[in-house]
Amino acid sequence: MAPNIRELSPALEKIAREELNEDPTQIQQILDQFREWIRKSPHLRARTDDQFLISFLRCSKYSLEKAKQKLDMFYTIREHSPEFFGDRDPDKMNLREFMKISSMIPIPTTWSEGSPRVILARPGGYDPDKFKMEDVMKSFLLINDLLHEEDDQMIIAGQINIVDLKGATLAHFTSFTPQHMKKMTMMMQDASPFRLKAIHYVNVPSFFEKFFNIIRQFLNEKIRSRIYFHGNDFESLFKVIPKHILPKEYGGDGDSMDNITTYWENKIFANRQFLIDQTTKYGVDEKKRIGRPKNPESLFGIDGTFRKLEID
Structure with a gap:
């Protein structure tokens, strides 16, 4: 029996x-072994469909x-991160208002059939008196689940993150505790079905x-080696990521940030259940x-917040 998975492009x-x-x-045999392990793991309530499971095999x-x-x-x-995964009903998250900020969105165009998916993050785009970094992550994790469900390009070719820190202030980060940061890095390194190829920071403020x-202390050596800082130099970024795929606001040929964000907002609500x-x-x-x-202390056991830092 052939596995019930999507056909891939040649690239x-x-x-x-x-x-x-x-x-x-060998795919079907390995999937069957994977399912049998889940069946024998009484603590797991896991999806067992072929398309879901193969994403974990591919990233591994x-x-x-x-x-x-x-x-x-x-x-x-x-299970142990309710601030990110508790009550994910978009109707109860004030999501429409928050999505307008376009804080973290996937770029729809890639520069080749085999190139990674680009995620554009703009943490300085929201009012820190009104929203918190948790809101940014919670909304993006909804998008992330939809990418996991549909985006073979991101699962197979990987992802590249661009973090544009324009407008970011210390207030944007002080509500994010070391425990939050450890959770996010663990999700990225140990639990994500996506392979992170690089993180590029631009418009980096001095306090960052x-x-x-x-953040760095929570990252493994592989991820650390894939982080790049460009200061305010977009030209050095464009040597790595072709400018033409980016949104119009970044001088690219892509759609506007508003249109891309509206697409994802509508997609989230269409897939609410x-x-x-x-x-x-x-x-x-x-x-x-x-x-x-396992419990939060054994998984994430870190105390304190970034408010305790002395940052000039």
Whole structure:
């Protein structure tokens, strides 16, 4: 029986085969082994459809053990991060107002069939007296679930993040605790079905260096080696990411930020029940976990907030 997965473009099929160790003749057997492990893991309430599971195999380059660990962490972090995954009903999140800010959105165009998906983040775009960094992340994690469900390009070719810090002040970051930061880095490194290829920072304010030094302690060496700072020099960024794919506001040929954001806003509400289901139907029950149960302290055990920093 053939696996029930989407057919890939020739470019993505080549990457899957050469970079991710995908062998079409072995996919079904490995998926069946993956499902059997889930069935024998009483603490897991996990999706078991082929398309969902293959994303974890692909990001793990078909190491079944790594895929198991990643899927377990995918659900475990969600269970213990209510500030990001609790009550995900878009109708109750004041989401329409927040989405207008375009704080973190995927760019619809890529520069080739096999190039990574670009995510553009603009944390300085919202009023820190009205919204918090948690709101940015909670809204983007809704988008992230839709990318996970549909975007083979991002799953197979990876993602590149552009973080534009224009307008960012210390107030934008002080509500984000070290525990929040550890949760986000763990999601990115240990629980995400996406392969992060690079993070590019532009319009970097002077205070950000001390803030980033705290972020850095939570990152593994692979991610650290993929972080680049461009100061205010967009030309150096455009040497890596072709300018023409970016939105009009960045001098590119892409759609406007408003139009891209409206697209994702409408898509979130069109998939409202699906997004709610991802954390109400699925997760972990720590009482049923074989071995020592996990809890927020053992997973994220960090105290304090960035307000305690002395940043000039």
